[in-house]
Amino acid sequence: MRKSLAVLASVLALQACSKEAAQSDSTAATTPAAATPAAPAARADSTPPAATATAPMKNAAGRDIGTLTLTDTPQGIMVMGNLTGLTAGEHGIHIHMVGQCQPPFTSAGVHWNPTNRQHGSLNPQGPHLGDMPNITVAADGSATVHLTTASGGTLHGANLVMDVDGASVVVHAMADDLRTDPSGNSGDRVACGVVTAG
Numbered sequence: 001m002r003k004s005l006a007v008l009a010s011v012l013a014l015q016a017c018s019k020e021a022a023q024s025d026s027t028a029a030t031t032p033a034a035a036t037p038a039a040p041a042a043r044a045d046s047t048p049p050a051a052t053a054t055a056p057m058k059n060a061a062g063r064d065i066g067t068l069t070l071t072d073t074p075q076g077i078m079v080m081g082n083l084t085g086l087t088a089g090e091h092g093i094h095i096h097m098v099g100q101c102q103p104p105f106t107s108a109g110v111h112w113n114p115t116n117r118q119h120g121s122l123n124p125q126g127p128h129l130g131d132m133p134n135i136t137v138a139a140d141g142s143a144t145v146h147l148t149t150a151s152g153g154t155l156h157g158a159n160l161v162m163d164v165d166g167a168s169v170v171v172h173a174m175a176d177d178l179r180t181d182p183s184g185n186s187g188d189r190v191a192c193g194v195v196t197a198g
């Protein structure tokens with residue numbers, strides 16, 4: 001118990017640090033790590049704000065596999081929801097440029113990348129604003145999605161994702177290595193959902 005709490009605390013501290021670093025807050029480095037177990041309750045995403053877009057996800061056979069909700073946050077666009085019918089393991093998931101999802105989903109275009117960076121949070125030339133960490137799919141094919149895109153993009157504000165040709169959320173067949181341009185060697189596109197306002 002004690003150990004798991006410590007691990008949890010350090011994970012939360014890491015998340016906090018990476019968020020602080022993204023905002024180039026120099027005080028983050030001197031904040032005592034894991035010293036504030038009450039911090040998680042104060043996290044901005046503990047009370048989700050109103051949804052501002054959804055992405056109804058379908059697989060290549062046209063089957064509904066769940067709907068994701070997209071919300072602007074100070075850290076980026078938060079993507080949440082539950083998916084089913086995927087293969088177990090890690091899968092890349094990104095926001096792509098075009099709001100069209102005809103199988104095999106090449107219609108969704110490349111990654112949403114209004115700042116002309118390379119792909120991946122681990123890439124020194126990255127990331128794309130549409131990049132997100134991987135999702136982990138359980139043995140029963142389900143996944144709980146709770147991710148935030150790279151900092152700097154919004155649904156409706158600066159670097160907006162909802163431009164004239166829209167946007168889509170795409171799930172890939174394999175894990176994203178978060179480093180290799182242009183899509184982290186994450187393979188085929190296995191599910192897609194057009195980002196729809198409201």
Ligand SMILES: [Cu+2]
Nearest residue numbers: 093094170183
């Ligand atoms: Cu992708």
